[in-house]
Structure formats: structure tokens, C-alpha cells
Amino acid sequence: MARYALRFAGLSYLAVLLVAPVGLVFWRTFEHGLAPVWHAVTTHDARHAFWLTILIALIAVPANTVFGVGLALAIVRRRFPGKGLVNAVVDLPLALSPVVVGLALLLLYGRLGWFGPFFERHGIHVVFALPSMILATIFVSLPFVVREVVPVLREIGTEQEQAASTLGASSLQTLVRITLPAIRWAIAYGVVLTTARCLGEFGAVSVVSGHLVGRTETATLYVQDQFEGFDLTGAYAASVLLALIAIATLVAMNAFRPKEATR
Amino acid sequence: MSIVVREISKSFGEFAALRDVSLEVPTGSLTALLGPSGSGKSTLLRVIAGLERPDTGGVSIAEEDVTAEAPQRRGVGFVFQHYAAFKHMTVYENVAFGLRIRHRPRTEIRERVGELLRLVQLEGFAERYPAQLSGGQRQRMGLARALAVDPKVLLLDEPFGALDARVRKELRAWLRRLHDETHTTTVIVTHDQEEAMEVADRIALMNEGRIEQVGTPRDLYERPGNEFVMSFVGPVNRVGDAYIRPHDLELCSEPNGSTQEAMVERLVHLGFEVRVELVRDDGTRLSAQVTREEAAALELDVGQIVYVRAVRQTTFTS
Structure with a gap:
């Protein structure tokens, strides 16, 4: 009896808090059929917003993947002074509100910031332009690959790597042939989470972008803009497209995953 | 291809794992490093392989000082207690690993791997993954993988320690036969005096980071040099x-x-x-x-x- 009660409570919680809101958005979106939705997401501004979101993700995800794997290797396999601090700082983006991140970037790269004037002199606009939006997105999505890879690296240990070295493999060969294949699913999961976070980023980007319609407006900002402009169909349609892209990433990753690794 | 260890010391923090250890392993012999856990036997083996850097002292393999060489360049085959199988590779790929790193021609690799799989009685298992093998099979694969690169010396770190008693006995006898055929200079680490006596022609008995006595199994049993040797090599x-x-x-x-x-x-x-x-x-x-x-x-x-x-x-x- 208690088992059923627990199961019921768990499912209700999910239903009320997760499934219902997302389901409602889907329902409201397609209330009047497919045509208005298609029309809403193919306007110039909408297309630009989605393109910008994808562009930012295409830069931020690879950057955080390479950096994340490197940092995880350093944390698990190397000893260096300040390692504990580094390990803690990695989690900072999870603890910090994205709005704070955005403000910090403004302080650094804004016209009156530390580095702002330097870039302005060289004709590079960081704030209210693509560079700061990429920086903000990289910041908020930084921990995911590191946090997925670190425990797996710990678990596989160093014996396989040592075996490879006694068999004549250089450090680079060991990394490419032994270590990376052993952690590939952790990396893949980290990439999925990073991608989802990049696609959904709102707060930090909202602060540094300046909301310039058709220029510095990402998909999430576009949704907010349409919503505030009482274009509910546009807002819902963009939301649904955003959700579909995220779901597609997850599904693609699971589809590529061979049966061997699911055990 | 002898091994000479000269005055090796190695500490991990406060713990002195090896204290001024010297040892000679003659060419073609099968020598056991025997001792209780924490006696430094595994550390000594890892120092010989280059997986651990000694604080002082030196190692020579086949008359060549390799103290400063990385493990890659020492020409050793190493077998780990917990197999260290490459889990994402098939048995074939595991055994072929060292040869592929050396860019040997494909036909040569295929021949050599086939030969080794026959030697370790795993012919039918080439396409399996390590997870689909028993412990004994995994360790035989580990041996084939180590032998594939024609090592000057073969180093085994408690190779049968994780296996059940029956398989352990089988593999021991099999290792002895293999050694009698190949005559590769071999060092095996074990805490089991029966295993050392059965498989090795020389035993170096270690205790608290030092070598207590080196000799044939019979020497150690019949002419123990001190109380520790007397009580370690048999009931007393x-x-x-x-x-x-x-x-x-x-x-x-x-x-x-x-x-x-x-x-x-x-x-x-x-x-x-x-x-x-x-x-x-x-x-x-x-x-x-x-x-x-x-x-x-x-x-x-x-x-x-x-x-x-x-x-x-x-x-x-x-």
C-alpha cells in the first residue's frame, strides 16, 4: 500500500510540475493548427533569433567540452597547488544567478569596465553584441562536462593507462586510444546537458545582449519579447520549437549510444 | 636479459615502501617477490617497470641503465592483478594494441595475435569484449597482450590474486609451462608462499621494505636466514x-x-x-x-x- 502511495505521489509531482506546463504549451501552440505556428517561427526575427541561439551553442558547447575534459583530467589525474579551489570554482556557475553573471560581464567589458575600453579601441564591440553573449553562455554552461567526466575518470582508475604505457603508448596515444574512449559516454552526457543549458540560457544573455531585435536577440529572448508584445502564438510557437530542439539532442544522443554501454 | 636493482629507496609521504633494496634477477629465471602486504614487493615491481620513480637508486634491464627511462621505452611486459583490460576493445584489439602502437604491418599483427591467442588458449574469443570473459580468461588475455611486444622481461603483479583457488592453481601450472617454453626473464609478485614455491625457481622474500633473503624455494625452506623467513615460508x-x-x-x-x-x-x-x-x-x-x-x-x-x-x-x- 505504502509503495503505491509513494509511486502515486512521485508521479503526481512530475505530472503537476513538469508534464502539465509543458503539455499546456504544446496544446496552446497547436490550438489553431499547424499553419499559424509555421508562420510564427518563420518570420525574419524568429529565424534570426533561432540562428543566433544555435550559433552561440555551436561555439559554447565545443569550447566547454574541450575545456571540461581537460579540466576533469587535471582535477583527477594531476596534483597541482590550488586544486581544491579550482574544483570548487567550477561549480560557481551553478550557484550564481545568471543575472549576476551578466552584470559581472558588463562590469568587465562594458564601456567603463576594465577590459571594455581596450576592445573598443580595437573596434571590437563586446557588450550588447555577440562576443558577450557567447561569453555569458560559456560561463553558465561550464560545469556540466567537468561534473559528468570527473566521477567516471575516478572510477576507471589509472591501470588501463599504465598498461598502455608499458605497451609503448605515448601520453597522447594513451589519451586518444584509452582514456577518451573510456569516458566517451560521460562526455556525451555532458555535451547534452551543456547544449540544453546553452539553448535555454536567458538571464545572463538578457543582461549583456541589449535585446536588439533581429540583431542580438536569441530564441529565449525572442519568446519573452513576443509574450510581452501580446503575440501569444509567436511566443508559444518559439517555445515549442526550442523544446523540440532540446529533446532532439537528447534523443539523438541516446540513439547513437550502443547497447554495450547501456549495461 | 637480466634485471639489476641497485640500492632503491622509495617513500610515499611518511611511509617507507622500499629501503635500500638491491636485487639481481638472472636471465631466463622466474623469480618471485614474496612477502606480506605492505612489504614493498609491488612497489619494487612497479619501480622496475618505470610506473613508479624511485627516490634513490637505479634499475638496469639487459645491461642497460633504464632508471631515467619512461615505461614505454623499457621493453617490459606488465600484467596487473585486476587485469587492466581495455574494456572498449575486443580481445583481439587488446592483444594487438602494442603492435599497432608500433605500426607493424597488418598481416604480421594478425599472425602474431593469432599465435598468442592460441598460446593462451583463447582462439575462439578474439571478437569478445573483456566483460564477456571469466577472470581467468581475462588474465590470460592480459598475459598475451604483454607478450605481444616481445618484452625483454615479463613483470606480473599478483596476477592470480583476484581468481578463485582452482583457477589460480591451473594458471600457476600453465605459467610455469609457458616459462619453460619461452624462457623470458620473469618476475612475479605474490603474497602466497605456496604459489611462490610452486612456480618460481628463485624467491626474494621481502618484509617492511627490505629483502630478507634470496634463494631457491628449497634454500628458503631448509636454510632460512632468520625468524621471519622461517615463519613466512611455511607453518612453524x-x-x-x-x-x-x-x-x-x-x-x-x-x-x-x-x-x-x-x-x-x-x-x-x-x-x-x-x-x-x-x-x-x-x-x-x-x-x-x-x-x-x-x-x-x-x-x-x-x-x-x-x-x-x-x-x-x-x-x-x-
């Missing part, structure tokens, strides 16, 4: 300053001048032999080993009084 009774092996205790049903009285506390039948646990008046316990026939002749039973005499005993002057 201690009576005062004297050490007596259980099979050197003679049991009689009647007293005669030199015997002492004892009561049979427990009988353990081990097939051909019977272990007799005895307790004397003063509470000291003795363990004697007799054949089944002797036990039958004495009509040994629990609670019975017997008369004990040491045929041979060893004392150490320290």
Missing part, C-alpha cells in the same frame, strides 16, 4: 627459542626420555596428511603433521594424550 611451531616445522614433530603413544606430553585438541584431515592440533599442560599449542597411516597407527582421537618429540628444530642467534 615456536617452543622457547626453537622453531619446529609441523612435520618435524614426531608423535608417540608411549613416553620415552626425550618426549613431552600433550593432548590432541583437534584433528584436521587433509587427504593424505592429517594435521594434529595439540595442547600441552602449560597451555602452549603445537601443530603436528602426520600421514594418514601414522594417524591410524596411533589411533589418534580428540582428547587423547600423546608424547611429542622434535626430530629437527632451528634456533636463530640474533
Whole structure:
């Protein structure tokens, strides 16, 4: 009896808090059929917003993947002074509100910031332009690959790597042939989470972008803009497209995953 | 391809794992590093392989000083206790790894791997993954992988430690046969004195980071240099300053001048032999080993009084 009660409570919680809101958005979106939705997401501004979101993700995800794997290797396999601090700082983006991140970037790269004037002199606009939006997105999505890879690296240990070295493999060969294949699913999961976070980023980007319609407006900002402009169909349609892209990433990753690794 | 270890010391923080250890492993021999856990035997093996850097001292392999060389360039084959199988590779790919790193031609790799899989009796398993093998099969794969690159020396770190007793015995005998065929200079680390005695032609007995004695299994058993060696290489009774092996205790049903009285506390039948646990008046316990026939002749039973005499005993002057 208690088992059923627990199961019921768990499912209700999910239903009320997760499934219902997302389901409602889907329902409201397609209330009047497919045509208005298609029309809403193919306007110039909408297309630009989605393109910008994808562009930012295409830069931020690879950057955080390479950096994340490197940092995880350093944390698990190397000893260096300040390692504990580094390990803690990695989690900072999870603890910090994205709005704070955005403000910090403004302080650094804004016209009156530390580095702002330097870039302005060289004709590079960081704030209210693509560079700061990429920086903000990289910041908020930084921990995911590191946090997925670190425990797996710990678990596989160093014996396989040592075996490879006694068999004549250089450090680079060991990394490419032994270590990376052993952690590939952790990396893949980290990439999925990073991608989802990049696609959904709102707060930090909202602060540094300046909301310039058709220029510095990402998909999430576009949704907010349409919503505030009482274009509910546009807002819902963009939301649904955003959700579909995220779901597609997850599904693609699971589809590529061979049966061997699911055990 | 001999191995020479010169005055190696190695500490991990406060813990001195090796203290000024020197050892020579002759070409073609199968030498066991035997000792209790924490005696430094695995550390010594890892220093020879280059997986651990000694604080002081040097290592030579085949007359070449390799102290400063990375493990990649020492020409050693290393077998790990927990197999260290490459889990994402098939058995074939595992064994071929060292050859592929060396960019050997594909046909040569195929021939060599096939030959090694036959040698370790894994012909039918080439396309399996390590997860689909038993522990014994995984360790045979580990051996084939280490042998693939024609190592100058073969180093085995408790290779059978994670296997059950029956498989361990099989693999031991198999390793001995393999060594008799290939004559590769081999060092095997073990904490099991029976394993060392059975498989090795030389034993270096280690304790607390030092080598206590080096010799043939028979040397160590019959001419132990000190108390530690005496009690580590076989069961022993201690009576005062004297050490007596259980099979050197003679049991009689009647007293005669030199015997002492004892009561049979427990009988353990081990097939051909019977272990007799005895307790004397003063509470000291003795363990004697007799054949089944002797036990039958004495009509040994629990609670019975017997008369004990040491045929041979060893004392150490320290």
C-alpha cells in the first residue's frame, strides 16, 4: 500500500510540475493548427533569433567540452597547488544567478569596465553584441562536462593507462586510444546537458545582449519579447520549437549510444 | 636479459615502501617477490617497470641503465592483478594494441595475435569484449597482450590474486609451462608462499621494505636466514627459542626420555596428511603433521594424550 502511495505521489509531482506546463504549451501552440505556428517561427526575427541561439551553442558547447575534459583530467589525474579551489570554482556557475553573471560581464567589458575600453579601441564591440553573449553562455554552461567526466575518470582508475604505457603508448596515444574512449559516454552526457543549458540560457544573455531585435536577440529572448508584445502564438510557437530542439539532442544522443554501454 | 636493482629507496609521504633494496634477477629465471602486504614487493615491481620513480637508486634491464627511462621505452611486459583490460576493445584489439602502437604491418599483427591467442588458449574469443570473459580468461588475455611486444622481461603483479583457488592453481601450472617454453626473464609478485614455491625457481622474500633473503624455494625452506623467513615460508611451531616445522614433530603413544606430553585438541584431515592440533599442560599449542597411516597407527582421537618429540628444530642467534 505504502509503495503505491509513494509511486502515486512521485508521479503526481512530475505530472503537476513538469508534464502539465509543458503539455499546456504544446496544446496552446497547436490550438489553431499547424499553419499559424509555421508562420510564427518563420518570420525574419524568429529565424534570426533561432540562428543566433544555435550559433552561440555551436561555439559554447565545443569550447566547454574541450575545456571540461581537460579540466576533469587535471582535477583527477594531476596534483597541482590550488586544486581544491579550482574544483570548487567550477561549480560557481551553478550557484550564481545568471543575472549576476551578466552584470559581472558588463562590469568587465562594458564601456567603463576594465577590459571594455581596450576592445573598443580595437573596434571590437563586446557588450550588447555577440562576443558577450557567447561569453555569458560559456560561463553558465561550464560545469556540466567537468561534473559528468570527473566521477567516471575516478572510477576507471589509472591501470588501463599504465598498461598502455608499458605497451609503448605515448601520453597522447594513451589519451586518444584509452582514456577518451573510456569516458566517451560521460562526455556525451555532458555535451547534452551543456547544449540544453546553452539553448535555454536567458538571464545572463538578457543582461549583456541589449535585446536588439533581429540583431542580438536569441530564441529565449525572442519568446519573452513576443509574450510581452501580446503575440501569444509567436511566443508559444518559439517555445515549442526550442523544446523540440532540446529533446532532439537528447534523443539523438541516446540513439547513437550502443547497447554495450547501456549495461 | 637480466634485471639489476641497485640500492632503491622509495617513500610515499611518511611511509617507507622500499629501503635500500638491491636485487639481481638472472636471465631466463622466474623469480618471485614474496612477502606480506605492505612489504614493498609491488612497489619494487612497479619501480622496475618505470610506473613508479624511485627516490634513490637505479634499475638496469639487459645491461642497460633504464632508471631515467619512461615505461614505454623499457621493453617490459606488465600484467596487473585486476587485469587492466581495455574494456572498449575486443580481445583481439587488446592483444594487438602494442603492435599497432608500433605500426607493424597488418598481416604480421594478425599472425602474431593469432599465435598468442592460441598460446593462451583463447582462439575462439578474439571478437569478445573483456566483460564477456571469466577472470581467468581475462588474465590470460592480459598475459598475451604483454607478450605481444616481445618484452625483454615479463613483470606480473599478483596476477592470480583476484581468481578463485582452482583457477589460480591451473594458471600457476600453465605459467610455469609457458616459462619453460619461452624462457623470458620473469618476475612475479605474490603474497602466497605456496604459489611462490610452486612456480618460481628463485624467491626474494621481502618484509617492511627490505629483502630478507634470496634463494631457491628449497634454500628458503631448509636454510632460512632468520625468524621471519622461517615463519613466512611455511607453518612453524615456536617452543622457547626453537622453531619446529609441523612435520618435524614426531608423535608417540608411549613416553620415552626425550618426549613431552600433550593432548590432541583437534584433528584436521587433509587427504593424505592429517594435521594434529595439540595442547600441552602449560597451555602452549603445537601443530603436528602426520600421514594418514601414522594417524591410524596411533589411533589418534580428540582428547587423547600423546608424547611429542622434535626430530629437527632451528634456533636463530640474533
